[in-house]
Amino acid sequence: MFYLVGLGLCDEKDITLRGLEVVKSATRVYLEAYTSILMVNKDRLEEFYGRELILADRDMVETESDAILAGSDSADVALLVVGDPFGATTHADILLRARALNIPFRIIHNASIMNAVGACGLQLYNFGQTVSIPFWTETWKPDSWLARIVENMEKGMHTLVLLDIKVKEQNEENLARGRKIYEPPRYMSPQTAISQIISALLSSPSPLMSPATTLAVTLSRVGGTAQKILSGSLEELAALGEADFGDPLHSMVIVGSRLHPMEIDYAGEFAVGEGWRKVARDVHGVVGEEGV
Incomplete structure (x- = not known):
């Protein structure tokens, strides 16, 4: 049997009991170490x-x-992945490969950022498409993710934004020369993501988004003891330094207009300034249950 086991978000104790049983009994156990950490x-x-x-x-x-799959038709082999097994398309691909080889498989689920994002107080059923923002380079600045955010905004829905990580990546020269020399790991900060969002908006303006009137929430190390959440307008959050957001890993939410007063109050506890409640009131016409 081939097992795809979710490890959860934080540390070694986040694995489920069922997952731990598989880890202890499997013939081989792999740890996937690049879609997340x-x-x-x-x-x-x-x-x-x-x-x-x-x-x-x-x-x-x-x-x-x-x-990885070799031998799992006659013995137990496990692949451990951070979060939930279906948090990345890579893992669906390996299951399709197992199916093609007639290898039986089983999924053991766990928490992922896709549901743990609710820690910021925004309600999960108000979320639309999830997007990923990659690191820009001097010559490569893709912004197709902005269109997905705008689509969500048109429906009033929030957007979970996953920030890029670079683990075991080669630079262009080493890649071209076939040299197995890798760059140090890099993890995109909310500051970088917000800067790229604002730059993308300058190139492709939208009446639904602007730095002063778009609300966002940043999340760092969700599920850990050092978890940190901040909320405010893009303009307010852009003014912060990288250290203000906490250590990686990071994600963020671009807030839609379909706001509930409870969301205003809950996420308002993480506000870095007056922008959170001001934009909610003046732009979206929503105030918290406390009337502010």
Whole structure:
């Protein structure tokens, strides 16, 4: 049996009991380490699980999936992924491969940012499409994600924005020369994401969005003891420094107009200034249940 096991969001103790049973009994256990990361290192996971983990990098997961699946038709093999197994399309792809090889598989779910984003007080059924923002370079500045945000805004819905991570990435020269030399890991901060959003709006203006009248919420290290949430207008949040947002990993929400007074009050507890309630009142016509 091939098992795809979600690890949750934070540390070694977030695994489910069912997932832990699989880890302890499987013949081989792989740890996928590029679509996201936990807040603890591999050694700490191995100490808690009581067994060795095989690190599965991007190359292995995307191009050598047969090596991971090998033998799982006659023995138990597990691939551990941060969050929930279906939080990334890569994991659906490996299951399609298992199905094509007639390998039985089982999914063990866990918490992911897709549902834990509710910690900021915005109601999950008010969310539309999720988007990912990649790091821009001097020569590559994709902004198709902005159109998805605007589509959500047109329906009054919130947008969960996943911020880029770069783990085991090669620069253009090393990639072109086939050299297995990798750049240090990088994790996009809300400050960088907001800067790119504002720049994209300058190139593709929308009457539904502007730095002064668009509300956002940033989330850092969700599920951990160092979790930090901030809310305000894009303009207010853009004025903060990187240290103000807390340590990675980060995500954020662009807030839609379909706001409930309870959302105003709950997320308002994280406000960095007056913009949160002012924009909600003056632009969206919504005030908190406290009448402010």
